[in-house]
Amino acid sequence: MATKQTQLLARTLLSPAVVLLLVWMIVPLALTIYFSTLHYNLLDGDSGQFVGLDNFRYFLTDPAFLASLQNTLVLVGSVLGLTILLGIPLALLLDQPVIGRSIVRLMVIAPFFVMPTVSALVWKNLLMHPVSGLFAWIAKLFGLIPIDWFNDAPLFAIILIVTWQWLPFATLILLTALQSLDEEQKEAAEMDGARATSTFIYITLPHLARPITVVILIETIFLLTVFAEIFVTTGGGPGLQTTNIAFLIYSQALIQYDIGSASAGGLVAVIIANIVAFFLVRIVGRNLEA
Amino acid sequence: MARMATNRRVAISTIGAWLAGFLIFFPILWMVLASLKTELEAFAIPPSFLFFHWTLENYVTVQERSDYIHHALNSIIIAGGSTLIALLIAIPAAWSMAFSPTKRTKDVLLWMLSTKMMPPVGVLVPIYLIWRDFGLLDSLTGLIIILCLGNLPIVIWMLFTYFKEIPRDILEAARMDGATVGRELVYVLTPMAVPGLASTLLLNLILAWNEAFWTLNLSTLNAAPLTVFIASYSSPEGLFWAKLSAASTLAIAPILVLGWFSQRQLVRGLTFGAVK
Numbered sequence: 001m002a003t004k005q006t007q008l009l010a011r012t013l014l015s016p017a018v019v020l021l022l023v024w025m026i027v028p029l030a031l032t033i034y035f036s037t038l039h040y041n042l043l044d045g046d047s048g049q050f051v052g053l054d055n056f057r058y059f060l061t062d063p064a065f066l067a068s069l070q071n072t073l074v075l076v077g078s079v080l081g082l083t084i085l086l087g088i089p090l091a092l093l094l095d096q097p098v099i100g101r102s103i104v105r106l107m108v109i110a111p112f113f114v115m116p117t118v119s120a121l122v123w124k125n126l127l128m129h130p131v132s133g134l135f136a137w138i139a140k141l142f143g144l145i146p147i148d149w150f151n152d153a154p155l156f157a158i159i160l161i162v163t164w165q166w167l168p169f170a171t172l173i174l175l176t177a178l179q180s181l182d183e184e185q186k187e188a189a190e191m192d193g194a195r196a197t198s199t200f201i202y203i204t205l206p207h208l209a210r211p212i213t214v215v216i217l218i219e220t221i222f223l224l225t226v227f228a229e230i231f232v233t234t235g236g237g238p239g240l241q242t243t244n245i246a247f248l249i250y251s252q253a254l255i256q257y258d259i260g261s262a263s264a265g266g267l268v269a270v271i272i273a274n275i276v277a278f279f280l281v282r283i284v285g286r287n288l289e290a
Numbered sequence: 291m292a293r294m295a296t297n298r299r300v301a302i303s304t305i306g307a308w309l310a311g312f313l314i315f316f317p318i319l320w321m322v323l324a325s326l327k328t329e330l331e332a333f334a335i336p337p338s339f340l341f342f343h344w345t346l347e348n349y350v351t352v353q354e355r356s357d358y359i360h361h362a363l364n365s366i367i368i369a370g371g372s373t374l375i376a377l378l379i380a381i382p383a384a385w386s387m388a389f390s391p392t393k394r395t396k397d398v399l400l401w402m403l404s405t406k407m408m409p410p411v412g413v414l415v416p417i418y419l420i421w422r423d424f425g426l427l428d429s430l431t432g433l434i435i436i437l438c439l440g441n442l443p444i445v446i447w448m449l450f451t452y453f454k455e456i457p458r459d460i461l462e463a464a465r466m467d468g469a470t471v472g473r474e475l476v477y478v479l480t481p482m483a484v485p486g487l488a489s490t491l492l493l494n495l496i497l498a499w500n501e502a503f504w505t506l507n508l509s510t511l512n513a514a515p516l517t518v519f520i521a522s523y524s525s526p527e528g529l530f531w532a533k534l535s536a537a538s539t540l541a542i543a544p545i546l547v548l549g550w551f552s553q554r555q556l557v558r559g560l561t562f563g564a565v566k
């Protein structure tokens with residue numbers, strides 16, 4: 001039984017973390033809200049007056065916002081779809097009896113540990129360069145015209161790079177889930193004469209529903225703020241073709257120095273992320289009961 | 291009866307898995323190969339896969355540029371410092387929540403998790419301005435603080451899930467034997483918690499090493515870690531593929547090794563215990 005003394009001790013041990021996280025959560029967010037109501041430009045000496053919701057009106061009606069919102073949704077949606085559609089067969093394959101499975105696993109997981117600036121630059125130059133890149137050489141081997149990735153399909157190029165980085169994560173989680181699937185259940189289905197496809201649809205897939213949800217939610221949180229990959233490859237261009245919300249806010253804040261509008265955009269990003277977080281916290285919370 | 295894997299099935303899945311693994315790993319392999327070529331060969335079309343003039347000169351060049359070591363040291367200081375400080379704050383917190391839970395413990399944990407969901411770009415503006423006013427821009431201290439705060443929720447969560455698995459009976463037995471809280475911590479809990487601590491440390495070193503939002507935005511030169519150093523190769527005049535590859539290989543090699551060791555903990559840590 002916990003005595004008063006241990007309760008006090010427990011609270012004392014917990015408080016530094018709680019206080020720090022509270023400050024970390026409240027102070028910047030409060031400042032963001034405050035700045036978002038000001039006309040505030042670092043290049044404009046005359047700034048600081050209260051403008052109400054003007055920044056939001058400006059940010060939300062800016063054509064760049066709609067373009068970047070669309071880019072963000074396409075980027076997040078495509079990477080989610082690709083990592084899961086490729087991750088499921090890959091995890092199923094790695095769950096089979098494979099000679100040297102641990103080595104294959106290492107190769108599959110490796111991209112996840114590559115820092116974003118490295119993977120973006122290696123893909124952009126060594127692989128996707130329209131003249132000297134490996135893809136261009138392969139295209140020419142087959143008599144095709146090489147794609148100028150970052151001019152003709154810049155967003156798709158970013159999607160490919162980010163997918164490569166996140167496919168290991170999806171695969172690893174799905175594989176971990178598959179390995180906890182009860183082998184006897186599958187055997188029983190096989191004894192009853194179930195075909196491989198129906199075993200997959202009626203036993204494996206329902207078992208994967210939860211890990212797939214977890215993959216979707218966690219990837220979404222990270223993918224909503226993809227930044228470094230865009231920063232080192234396209235700088236948001238050509239035009240606005242690869243500007244996502246994170247990059248738009250960055251460029252308004254640190255390139256145009258429009259603090260007010262960038263803050264309004266930051267709040268929009270927080271709201272979008274919160275919608276996702278709401279569902280993730282519920283799922284993880286359910287797990288805490290067990 | 292266990293299902294017998296037929297030879298044919300093993301052969302097919304082995305070939306398929308190795309092919310998929312090779313394809314996914316290929317960009318890294320290609321980068322390592324390019325780092326061993328001369329600049330001309332790295333650019334050459336058709337590319338040479340193995341029969342080129344193998345050389346380590348790019349590594350020497352990158353190493354000779356003192357700024358490479360400078361940035362590597364920054365990476366070590368930032369990743370190591372932020373992880374250690376986060377652990378120092380998180381260990382007592384996780385210990386207290388795992389062993390003296392109250393009615394509110396679950397809410398506190400979920401609230402901590404929710405702070406991790408805040409997109410960094412949402413608070414970029416105030417953080418940038420506060421850092422500017424306190425002279426923390428482009429400083430190691432500034433980056434250590436921000437990465438420590440950013441990863442603190444994950445550290446607490448991971449430690450909590452590990453501590454929870456330590457059987458309570460052992461603690462009670464120790465208490466019955468008259469162990470004080472201090473002794474309990476040193477002789478009973480610590481040895482049992484070491485594996486969990488090690489995994490948490492490892493995963494957070496990796497996350498901090500590869501962090502590329504705050505490092506790109508809050509540092510330029512003095513405090514710039516490897517993420518920022520590599521980004522400097524994105525300028526058109528800096529396009530030396532062989533040197534870019536050598537620098538990149540050096541930048542990812544240590545973390546790749548650590549990552550391979552911690553792949554199991556990775557799932558657990560990044561899903562906040564939702565998938566084990």
